[in-house]
Amino acid sequence: MTAAAAVAAAAALVMLAVVVVAWPFVSPEREQPEERLSDEDRRRLALAEARDAAYASLRDLEQDLRTGKVTEADYEAERDRLRADAARVLRELDRLR
């Protein structure tokens, strides 16, 4: 590659990079600014995670019973506790909706 060709290729590379980086500012597509999560949104998120964790724990517990990892008595006690947790979380989620 000659020196002139190398300089031309380097200039083209820089130009291409500038266009790619600048494109979001010159493209006709307009986007709304990002909205922040409010404290209420964060609380809702935490509750959704707690709800899903409780559901997953119930599924795991069922699986543990079927595969013999927990006794029937342990299963019933833990299931009742998890159901109560899930119900509490769902009530709070409903209240926030």
Place this chain on the structure above:
Amino acid sequence: MTTLGRVALYLVFALTVYAAVAGVLAGRRGDRRLMRSARNAFWAALAATLVAVVSVEYALLTHDFSLAVVAEHTSRRLPTGYTLSSLWASEAGSLLLWLAVLTGASALALHQNRRRNRELMPWVAAVLGGIATFFAALAAFVSSPFAHVAGTVPVDGAGLDPSLQNPYMVAHPPMLYLGYVTMSIPFAFAMAALITGRTDARWLVSVRRWTLVSWAALGTGMLLGAHWAYVEVGWGGYWAWDPVENAALMPWLAATAFLHSVIVQEKKGMLKVWNMVLVSAAFSLAVFGDFLTRSGVVQSVHSFVQSPVGPYLLGFVAATLAVSTALIIWRLPLLRADHRLESVISREATFLFNNLLLLALAFAVLWGVVFPILSEAVRGVRSTVSAPYYDFFLVIFGLPLLALTGIGPLIAWRRASPDSLVRTFRWPVVSALSGAALLWLLGLGSSTAGLTALSLCIFVTVTVGLEFARGTAARRALAGGSIPRALVDLVGRNRRRYGGYVVHLAIVILVVGVTASSAYSTVREAHLGVGQTMVVDGYTLRNAGVFQRKGPNYTFQYVRLAVSRGGSSHGTLEPGQRVYDTGQIGNEVDIRSSVPSGTDLYSILQGVDRDASGGVSVKVLVNPAVGLVWLAGVVFLLGALITLWPDPREARQLARRYGELLARSGA
């Protein structure tokens, strides 16, 4: 091409600086166009890095010996494949490869999350931009692959180190770099979560796969390196606790701990601070590993000669630790656990113990690596920390870890009752004890640690087998169908869990291979005149003469050893030495592997008599079950792939949890 490559590297530096600044501004202003621009900057940086890579490869292929990386690591007669792979034989070239993987992984991670985690992503871009800026600055201004040789341009290069002229060295360094570099992604998400206060589990979900990629690549890279050492370095082993081997092991241990503790956070809302600490530790250890390889402070077959980048890398590790510690302390109030540990006999407790043991092992290894450096810095005397130190801690921490590998999956969450423990563990315990007695009767009691390890392997294998058997039976009871169908359904519906069990099986196979090949191997050394024999563990080896043959860029001198056992021939072994055209000398071992048992007959030529009588000094090892170490690598990859495979049900659940709930806010 050199001018183009140099300009491309400056451009990468400018683009990564821009990405970091644009990320910060996008995060502060909530400006989506700035965020898109930062993301585009990473794609442009990747393209520019690839232009630089192609420029170096062009210089290598056209033998442009005006460049130091070409003159110092290749020669005109080096085969083309090794000429291409010599990019990462040099410190500057490997830094360029590191930058290529970093910009590529960053661009991909930002692209994957272009419609998710909108509050986090600007800060992820900022952190990744900061990391990439640092490495781009090193490649552009401190250790450039486009640096010229001092003085006259040589007519031929110095050649590639003989030990690097091996197919494994083509794949081993890129695989390790993939592992080291992709650890940046979980770190960037963790820091972004701390900066924004989005310390819910969303960032964990986003980085789980990246951590798995990094962890699988590091694990595979270490095994490739171990196999390279076994077939090329030629001392008969595959792991020597070399500082650079340890450099990859430490972040792998931290990542293993994180992959377990993340489950506890997702299931129980616990270990939130711990997970942040683990991600920061894994990333810092990865960069520290890079420092060990590049700085020249340790002596290793894997390390580069002393280079100027060492102090910068050490400073970067210190800055990373300081910033991540400050952010974690700042966000402590948001990282409180949702639940407390209710019993030490529970799955979450076994995960916690597993984490403590993994971290303890990682820090024992770290101390073994840094002690000689500190000792030299403080007292001016270089001490060495040798294999017995590491072996001691491997046994002390490794055996309980192996036991937990079996206990964890079978124990219930929250609290396990004595009744359920007896019911769950009776068969694994009985099997392990029976197996131990049998192994002892078979004469394997000579190594207590070895016998304990093998017994625990039986325990873990039975627990994993029971998990698959009981899970399949439960699936059939629920949905019917054949056993194979139920097994496929079971694994498909619980990929993380059952992929993890396959990885546990890989660990068992690895432990059996390592234990058998180290605790029960046989080594003999002898001087053999032509026609003389030696006996090693039932094998008879006879010196059938010394020969020579020409290779593409070397002459190979070797001894032919005729192997027999019980009167029947087992072919020949031909260990020797390559004398390269550049004057370099490389050892070539010869190995005969037995496929069913995995046992290797391993031969090393230590010297040839100078009187041309055909007499040779040889070292021969019988390494039982060493093939299992390599088989473990295949099973490990299979398990990692099962775990990594996308799960549409999980994706739907996450979309419901984060998408619908936050649709109103657009975050």
